[in-house]
Amino acid sequence: MRQLRVGSRASKLAMVQTDEVVSLLQVSFPEIDLRVVPVRTGGDTSPETSLTQMGRGIFVKEIEAALGAGRIDLAVHSLKDLPTQLAPGLTIGAVCHRADPRDVLVNRWGCQLDKLPAGARIGTSSPRRTAQLKAVRTDVDIVPIRGNIETRIEKSREDGYDGVILAAAGLIRMGWQDQISEFLSPEICIPEVGQGALAIETRSDDSKILAMLKDVNHTPTNKEVASEREFLKELGGGCTAPVTAFARLEGEELHISSMAALSDGSVIFRFQKTYDSAHPKSAGARAANGLLRTGASEIISIVT
Secondary structure, three states: OOEEEEEEEOOHHHHHHHHHHHHHHHHHOOOOEEEEEEEOOHHHHOOOOOHHHHOOOOOOHHHHHHHHOOOOOEEEEEHHHOOOOOOOOEEEEEEOOOOOOOEEEEEOOOOOHHHOOOOOEEEOOOHHHHHHHHHHOOOOEEEOOOOOHHHHHHHOOOOOOOEEEEEHHHHHHHOOHHHOOEEEOOOOOOOOOOOOOEEEEEEOOOHHHHHHHOOOOOHHHHHHHHHHHHHHHHHOOOOOOOEEEEEEEEOOEEEEEEEEEOOOOOOEEEEEEEEEOOOHHHHHHHHHHHHHHHHHHHHHHHHO
């Protein structure tokens, strides 16, 4: 293998993330020419369409098609964009070290969530973020917002917005930490499944590339996100459902926090438990069933 083609979304953040992965691979395989191939996805070509209408996977379908057709050899994704069911013939070959998984608040006053004035207009199109913010600040107005990370930051300073909720990892990778007003703890806002992690997807039958990717796989992160993705798979939840789980590996234990809510935050169920990290998928499935037993099954049947 003298050259490998690495597929990626064409946004600035996606390119930064892909360069991060390429740099890791280059350290282990300096003899291979890694060429980045930008791919425009459906989510990128419809920047004003609601994410809840488009569904999970809108930022990966075209990339997976290119991978399946052999036009690229690898694909780098924000793991939170990947549906739990991948396209036939494809697999996640590696998950890189997870960046900060938390959500962050960016606002014109530079204040924390509990100091926002009543009626503050905060941009997010995430049902998950909306529900959890409304659960603690019923007096804040949630305003839909779309676009890449730089577009959303710019919009947050315009008329109609006072701030925005974003993923910490994206701002950190872009070097824009100074924009952050507050890191939201998982006790307030549980992150999206896989948030902060980068996945490398490839063809299931490409044994050479799969062997190569073992060098950049981060086992602790892989265990965390495997349990989170199994949680989501067990529930059958998608982008339209305000359900999520967040796993933290500590020693041999996986601490999983999960929640399900109505989108207005008026009803929210939370479940936390610690599991053996030797079986992360089983832990994720058990966490999902634990959340359902809290009464969340009624919520999930309404929103899915």
